[in-house]
Amino acid sequence: MSDLDEFMKIRLDALDAAGLRRSLRRVTGAQGPRVEMDGREVLNFCSNNYLGLAGDSRLVQAALDSMKEGGFGSGASRLVCGSMAAHRRLERVIADFKGTEAGLLFSSGYMANIGIISSLFGKDDLVFSDRLNHASIVDGIRLSGAKARRYPHCDMDALEGMLRDRSGACRRAIITDSVFSMDGDLAPLDRLVELARRYDCVLMIDEAHALGVFGESGKGLAEHFGVGDKVDIQMGTLSKAAGAFGAYCCGSRTLIDFLVNQARSFIYTTAMPPSVAAAGAKAIEIMAQDKPVRVKLWENTRYMLARCKAIGFDTGASRSPVIPLIIRDSEKAAVFSQRLLDKGIFIGAIRPPTVPPGTARLRLTVMAGHAREELDFVLKHLEEIGHELCLL
Ligand SMILES: *Cc1c(COP(=O)(O)O)cnc(C)c1O
Numbered sequence: 001m002s003d004l005d006e007f008m009k010i011r012l013d014a015l016d017a018a019g020l021r022r023s024l025r026r027v028t029g030a031q032g033p034r035v036e037m038d039g040r041e042v043l044n045f046c047s048n049n050y051l052g053l054a055g056d057s058r059l060v061q062a063a064l065d066s067m068k069e070g071g072f073g074s075g076a077s078r079l080v081c082g083s084m085a086a087h088r089r090l091e092r093v094i095a096d097f098k099g100t101e102a103g104l105l106f107s108s109g110y111m112a113n114i115g116i117i118s119s120l121f122g123k124d125d126l127v128f129s130d131r132l133n134h135a136s137i138v139d140g141i142r143l144s145g146a147k148a149r150r151y152p153h154c155d156m157d158a159l160e161g162m163l164r165d166r167s168g169a170c171r172r173a174i175i176t177d178s179v180f181s182m183d184g185d186l187a188p189l190d191r192l193v194e195l196a197r198r199y200d201c202v203l204m205i206d207e208a209h210a211l212g213v214f215g216e217s218g219k220g221l222a223e224h225f226g227v228g229d230k231v232d233i234q235m236g237t238l239s240k241a242a243g244a245f246g247a248y249c250c251g252s253r254t255l256i257d258f259l260v261n262q263a264r265s266f267i268y269t270t271a272m273p274p275s276v277a278a279a280g281a282k283a284i285e286i287m288a289q290d291k292p293v294r295v296k297l298w299e300n301t302r303y304m305l306a307r308c309k310a311i312g313f314d315t316g317a318s319r320s321p322v323i324p325l326i327i328r329d330s331e332k333a334a335v336f337s338q339r340l341l342d343k344g345i346f347i348g349a350i351r352p353p354t355v356p357p358g359t360a361r362l363r364l365t366v367m368a369g370h371a372r373e374e375l376d377f378v379l380k381h382l383e384e385i386g387h388e389l390c391l392l
Contacts, residue, residue: 019331020351030055031243033369037346043374045364046348050321051212051286051293052369053243058286059279066278074271078105079260082271090277093284094248098219099228102256104249106265107272109208109237110136112247114143115265116204116235117175119258121146125171128159130187132180134206135354141175153180154317156191163199173202178221179209182355182363184315184322189225197230204233209322211287212241218287218294242283246272297321297368304366304375311383312392324350325362325382332389333360339388343381 001009015021029036031054035044053059066086074082087105095103106112117140121127125146129137132153141148151159159174174196176187189205196203207220215223220236222228233255237247249259259266287294301321308315314326327333333349340347340362351360366375386392 019334025346033367033371033374035346037341040344042341042344042346043370043378044346045366045370045378046346047365047367048209048240049243050241050297050365050367051243051290052367053212053241053283053286056243056286059243059282062282063275063279066275070274072273072275074273076271077267077269078271079267084271084274084277086274086277086281087271090281090284091248093281095250097284097288098234098250100234100250101253102251104256104259104266105272105277106247106249106263107269108245109134109206109235109239109247110139111265111269112235112237112249113137113206114140115263116233116249116259117141117146118144119262119264120144120202120233121171121173123147125173126168128162128172128174128201130154130176130180132183132356133175133177134181134208137175137177137206146173153183154185154187156188156195160195160199163195163201166199171202172200173204175204176206177209178205178207179214179320179322181209181322182350182361183324184209184318184320186221186319189221189227189231193225193227193230196232202232203230204235205231207234207236208240208247209320211236211238212283213294213297213321217291238280238283242280242287244280244283245276246280293368297366300366300368300370300375303372304364304379307375307379308364308382311379311386313382313386321366323364323366325364327360327362327391328358330360332391333362336362336385336389336391339385340378340381345378345381347378 027035027037031047031049033044034041076082091103091105113136121144123145127141127146128149128151129141130153131150149162151162178187210220212218214221222231234250238244305323308323316324316326330351337347337349347362347364350363
């Protein structure tokens with residue numbers, strides 16, 4: 001065995017021993033409320049495809065139309081020669097939807113966060129970051145070289161205490177997920193806007209799990225709180241409720257011009273295929289118009305959340321279609337997930353380091369397309385297995 005193989009094997013064995021080794025599950029066919037796994041259909045309760053758009057024929061058609069007209073690849077980075085009609089159109093659609101001056105596409109949410117944060121902030125700056133922020137925000141701050149202050153999750157008093165100390169840094173920013181990806185709880189955007197104002201901070205929010213889900217017209221949690229015009233930087237992804245791929249940043253024209261010139265994850269990468277952008281634009285259009293599907297998502301969400309609590313699960317502070325069933329023990333969470341799969345129910349176990357140590361969980365996500373009988377079927381098995389594993 002080579003040294004490299006040996007190094008990797010030791011690491012993997014250690015993960016195995018800790019019950020933390022991960023592997024890929026093979027899914028075939030399109031994403032939907034049900035997916036095919038190893039030749040059989042299972043109920044899918046772990047995707048971020050909340051509205052079911054990932055398998056929607058209207059997105060497929062938009063992509064096909066775009067490919068017929070504009071081919072498949074984009075040929076280069078946007079700044080070289082890859083800035084195609086579909087990209088510009090989607091940026092206009094998103095900016096209009098969000099009510100901002102301008103928008104910019106990135107190839108993924110991960111790339112958006114590292115690009116935005118590392119270009120805007122540097123070693124003289126101070127960034128306040130919620131302790132449960134997504135890894136891409138954490139990595140963006142790290143890459144920026146800014147001094148990071150992680151505040152206790154959604155604790156506005158603690159954050160204010162930290163903000164009072166104005167010594168040192170020249171510029172300051174607060175960055176938060178709006179809906180937290182592993183907990184499904186909500187950042188108090190009203191208070192964050194107030195604190196950012198009072199203490200002269202830039203405010204950036206990541207709406208990955210809020211777009212299409214929150215707000216009267218699905219614009220996100222900023223719309224829900226009525227603070228869209230008070231957030232400096234609104235970032236979000238097209239890969240979750242939008243069912244497509246890629247991400248955006250919305251804000252002032254100056255912000256977008258700055259990012260085009262400075263964000264390395266925008267500059268040094270090939271533009272997304274135009275068909276992907278066309279599907280994203282179709283998704284935004286559907287989201288803006290199709291209120292009934294959002295209403296259905298919320299009916300399912302409220303029902304599932306209430307029933308999981310009633311059965312005795314710890315769902316944390318979830319108030320969204322992301323419902324954690326907090327098991328704590330990583331091995332038990334993995335066993336729980338496997339037993340559910342044996343019953344034809346797919347709910348992944350989320351373990352450290354994706355979540356803090358001692359908070360392993362099943363991350364159950366609800367979709368608009370789940371039927372009531374399917375929810376009841378899952379609840380029945382959650383309760384049974386929960387008892388078997390002495391968790392209730
Ligand atoms: C999923 C997610 C991202 C990353 O988006 P991708 O498009 O999947 O790279 C960023 N932030 C949050 C909060 C997320 O949940």
